[in-house]
Amino acid sequence: MTKRQAEPEKRPYDLGKRLEQMDESRAAILRAAKAQLAANGYRRLTMEGLAAESGVTRQTVHNLFGTKTGVLEAVFDLIALESGMERMREVVMLPPGEAQLARFVGVFCGFWAKNRMLLRRVHGIGAIDPEFGTVIEARNQRRRMAATRIVQRMGGDDAAQKAAMLAALTSFEFFDALVESGSEMEAEGMVLRLARSALSLSQE
Amino acid sequence: MTKRQAEPEKRPYDLGKRLEQMDESRAAILRAAKAQLAANGYRRLTMEGLAAESGVTRQTVHNLFGTKTGVLEAVFDLIALESGMERMREVVMLPPGEAQLARFVGVFCGFWAKNRMLLRRVHGIGAIDPEFGTVIEARNQRRRMAATRIVQRMGGDDAAQKAAMLAALTSFEFFDALVESGSEMEAEGMVLRLARSALSLSQE
DNA sequence: GATTTAAATTTACATGTTGTCAAATTAAAT
DNA sequence: ATTTAATTTGACAACATGTAAATTTAAATC
Numbered sequence: 001m002t003k004r005q006a007e008p009e010k011r012p013y014d015l016g017k018r019l020e021q022m023d024e025s026r027a028a029i030l031r032a033a034k035a036q037l038a039a040n041g042y043r044r045l046t047m048e049g050l051a052a053e054s055g056v057t058r059q060t061v062h063n064l065f066g067t068k069t070g071v072l073e074a075v076f077d078l079i080a081l082e083s084g085m086e087r088m089r090e091v092v093m094l095p096p097g098e099a100q101l102a103r104f105v106g107v108f109c110g111f112w113a114k115n116r117m118l119l120r121r122v123h124g125i126g127a128i129d130p131e132f133g134t135v136i137e138a139r140n141q142r143r144r145m146a147a148t149r150i151v152q153r154m155g156g157d158d159a160a161q162k163a164a165m166l167a168a169l170t171s172f173e174f175f176d177a178l179v180e181s182g183s184e185m186e187a188e189g190m191v192l193r194l195a196r197s198a199l200s201l202s203q204e
Numbered sequence: 205m206t207k208r209q210a211e212p213e214k215r216p217y218d219l220g221k222r223l224e225q226m227d228e229s230r231a232a233i234l235r236a237a238k239a240q241l242a243a244n245g246y247r248r249l250t251m252e253g254l255a256a257e258s259g260v261t262r263q264t265v266h267n268l269f270g271t272k273t274g275v276l277e278a279v280f281d282l283i284a285l286e287s288g289m290e291r292m293r294e295v296v297m298l299p300p301g302e303a304q305l306a307r308f309v310g311v312f313c314g315f316w317a318k319n320r321m322l323l324r325r326v327h328g329i330g331a332i333d334p335e336f337g338t339v340i341e342a343r344n345q346r347r348r349m350a351a352t353r354i355v356q357r358m359g360g361d362d363a364a365q366k367a368a369m370l371a372a373l374t375s376f377e378f379f380d381a382l383v384e385s386g387s388e389m390e391a392e393g394m395v396l397r398l399a400r401s402a403l404s405l406s407q408e
Numbered sequence: 409g410a411t412t413t414a415a416a417t418t419t420a421c422a423t424g425t426t427g428t429c430a431a432a433t434t435a436a437a438t
Numbered sequence: 439a440t441t442t443a444a445t446t447t448g449a450c451a452a453c454a455t456g457t458a459a460a461t462t463t464a465a466a467t468c
Contacts, residue, residue, distance in 0.1 A: 011438060013442050018436060022444075042332035046425065057446055062427070124331025127324045128246035137384075144385055164385035165394050173377030180341075181348055181368035190369050197401040215467060217413050222465060226415075250454065261417055266456070 026064055026074075028054035033075050038117040042125055047071075069132070076122055076135060083111050092146055096153040098196075104150060105170060105195055108143070109188035112175040116184075119172050143167055154199060165198040230268055230278075232258035237279050242321040246329055251275075273336065280326055280339060287315050296350055300357040302400075308354060309374060309399055312347070313392035316379040320388075323376050347371055358403060369402040 015022075032053040036045050047068060051058040065071045087107050094100040112119060126136030147170065148163040156162070168174060169191055178187040219226075236257040240249050251272060255262040269275045291311050298304040316323060330340030351374065352367040360366070372378060373395055382391040 011441055013437060041334050120331050124328045127328025130245050164382055167385045168378055168381035171381040173381055174372055177372035177375040177377055178368060181371045193405055194398060194402060198398060201397055215412060217466060264416060
């Protein structure tokens with residue numbers, strides 16, 4: 001099979017600056033998506049609206065993200081990236097004790113507080129859509145693993161139950177419920193106190 | 205203005221058995237909605253699908269519930285009706301103490317456990333749709349009020365914070381997170397233990 | 409049993425949103 | 439100036455919601 005067909009004999013082409021512009025478009029769209037999600041919820045988030053607010057065409061949104069679910073996944077990835085999960089490494093490696101627990105709680109509560117409305121929507125989408133739910137679940141699983149490690153290194157009985165409680169206490173949903181009841185300032189303190197007693201609690 | 209226009213002079217008509225059939229249709233549709241919501245999530249819940257599974261026409265679903273949101277609200281009302289909230293009255297009136305707290309936790313956890321997947325969807329819809337969210341919020345508000353009453357009657361310091369914690373600990377989302385981490389059997393026990401320590405905890 | 413009544417069905421249509429496609433346009437790279 | 443690839447433009451199909459009318463069906467009344 002010799003390549004004697006109509007070979008277009010392309011000239012090399014480096015996207016260069018065009019890639020930057022694409023990234024800017026991507027960023028603008030994701031920014032718009034985050035804002036609209038947090039403000040108006042999921043139902044009123046349309047590809048049309050995203051395109052308009054980010055100064056591109058609806059078609060471009062499709063080109064860059066594929067589908068609406070694609071946009072959501074990108075939003076989710078972005079959140080995860082901004083989530084300061086790198087700090088989780090340090091926290092897990094701290095010596096077990098009060099300080100580590102406080103840092104653990106602090107990392108999560110800080111993040112939950114910073115993106116509360118947006119996270120509420122995203123987690124909500126995970127709750128109503130099994131397909132998207134697996135993505136959220138995977139992330140929750142990681143928090144559970146970290147909680148398990150921390151509890152195990154602290155020693156004591158009922159490690160499994162304690163880990164379950166710590167994971168649930170540091171979940172976004174629990175934080176959100178606390179804020180809804182009390183004030184956002186106090187929420188982290190309450191989580192920490194509950195976590196402390198959860199870990200010192202033994203199966204009586 | 206004499207009523208000399210074409211008066212149809214209607215004959216009295218008692219719906220009787222037809223009302224029963226309408227109720228059956230309503231019930232069948234709601235049953236289908238609950239099942240499909242729990243199993244497949246919200247995106248794949250269509251009026252067409254509901255009609256098919258409940259043996260009526262899509263148009264009939266619209267006649268009976270108005271809109272899709274109407275169906276959801278009816279599902280929500282039904283859940284609330286089945287929720288055993290009547291038992292909340294008794295619980296709130298019990299003498300303050302361990303037993304009351306246990307009953308309080310038990311009523312909610314029992315309900316959460318019975319409809320977990322369905323509740324996850326419904327609460328999820330509340331989280332992504334501000335309009336529907338107010339309905340959920342109103343119900344959460346009631347749990348918060350009950351929690352506040354219980355905490356206040358128990359006396360002690362920091363009633364507001366304790367109430368917030370109790371409300372959050374008895375939220376559906378916290379229960380769901382616990383079940384996801386551990387086992388459903390143990391979840392209620394964990395909630396109860398955390399609630400106990402939350403209420404005995406003072407602001408140190 | 410014939411007639412009346414109202415619900416349910418059938419049929420049709422308007423709207424909004426997603427997703428896809430192909431041709432034309434634009435701007436960067438060569 | 440030419441080539442390249444992204445963006446835009448315009449069009450379309452698919453699907454779901456919601457609405458409206460005429461018709462059919464079955465229960466209630468006489």
